[in-house]
Amino acid sequence: MKKVVVTRPVPAAALDLLKERFDVSVLAEGEAERPGALAIALEEAHGALVLITESIGEAELEGAQNLELLANMAVGYNNIDVEAAAARGVLVTNTPDVLTETTADLTWALVLAVARRVVESDKFLRAGRFDRWGPLMLLGPDVHGKRLGIVGLGRIGEAVARRGRLGFGMSVSYWGRCRNERVESELNARRMELDELLETSDVVSIHVPLSDATHHLIGARELERMKTTAILINTARGPVLDEAALVAALEAEQIWGAGLDVFENEPEVHPGLMDRDDVVLLPHIGSGSLETRNRMARLAAENLVEVLEGREPLTPV
Numbered sequence: 001m002k003k004v005v006v007t008r009p010v011p012a013a014a015l016d017l018l019k020e021r022f023d024v025s026v027l028a029e030g031e032a033e034r035p036g037a038l039a040i041a042l043e044e045a046h047g048a049l050v051l052i053t054e055s056i057g058e059a060e061l062e063g064a065q066n067l068e069l070l071a072n073m074a075v076g077y078n079n080i081d082v083e084a085a086a087a088r089g090v091l092v093t094n095t096p097d098v099l100t101e102t103t104a105d106l107t108w109a110l111v112l113a114v115a116r117r118v119v120e121s122d123k124f125l126r127a128g129r130f131d132r133w134g135p136l137m138l139l140g141p142d143v144h145g146k147r148l149g150i151v152g153l154g155r156i157g158e159a160v161a162r163r164g165r166l167g168f169g170m171s172v173s174y175w176g177r178c179r180n181e182r183v184e185s186e187l188n189a190r191r192m193e194l195d196e197l198l199e200t201s202d203v204v205s206i207h208v209p210l211s212d213a214t215h216h217l218i219g220a221r222e223l224e225r226m227k228t229t230a231i232l233i234n235t236a237r238g239p240v241l242d243e244a245a246l247v248a249a250l251e252a253e254q255i256w257g258a259g260l261d262v263f264e265n266e267p268e269v270h271p272g273l274m275d276r277d278d279v280v281l282l283p284h285i286g287s288g289s290l291e292t293r294n295r296m297a298r299l300a301a302e303n304l305v306e307v308l309e310g311r312e313p314l315t316p317v
């Protein structure tokens, strides 16, 4: 029987599917983070269901003689050295599509929370400070009818743009490697250079994958170009945004606020962000709906079933 390692407990639907066919071991919470533990766990495995909290490179793969597939339970796969895996004949899969709409929903939760000061208002009320309705109390900018700038028009960027256009009547601009004429006509979207997008958007939302080319794509220079009333959202990957530059921009009141679900050195958060009311900070829960986490785990497991039974992976990277 082939052996499968699951690096942390995941939804039962995926485990059941794997247990019917393979000899499955599930590492305890935190075990994969112990130095060397992952390399040992992968030594005997034919397949592994891994998560974005695990970095997998040469060192982890060195002794993994039987390994056929690393099934990442995420759409992003910057945690895996795909070239090192390919050099050893190890396939890598991710979980695209199943999390697109859920992540777009959370992106919008952040947009509205920052604009309308939802978290700050909740804290205000709980602190006993709501003594009467106030005409000037906790005001923030409107979102509907404004301009939305999408940085990276992939699946999630498009889903966020669709909500902005159809739900909030926003005009949509995007910056991306390729032109997308379908989205341009469906959403009346305009492709523009990054600088122009930053200068003209009221909400800027980041949706590029992390790579050498996108590391610190948004830094001091880019933040300076944004409107002082603008909101910046990042539900993609932390290092795309220079967090120290963001803190400086917020301190200088260069932008209105920011909503972040991802951080440069997760799970650490820049201390300069922690006490600010103009940021909303979430612990990387973009895909965290009950339904979607089940779908992601199940797709990762299905990839393992396909590959370990000698068929093609469903969603190779």
Ligand code: GLV
Pocket (backbone or CB within 6 Å): 052, 073, 074, 075, 076, 077, 099, 286, 287
């Ligand atoms: C989560 O961050 C993912 O890439 O799926």
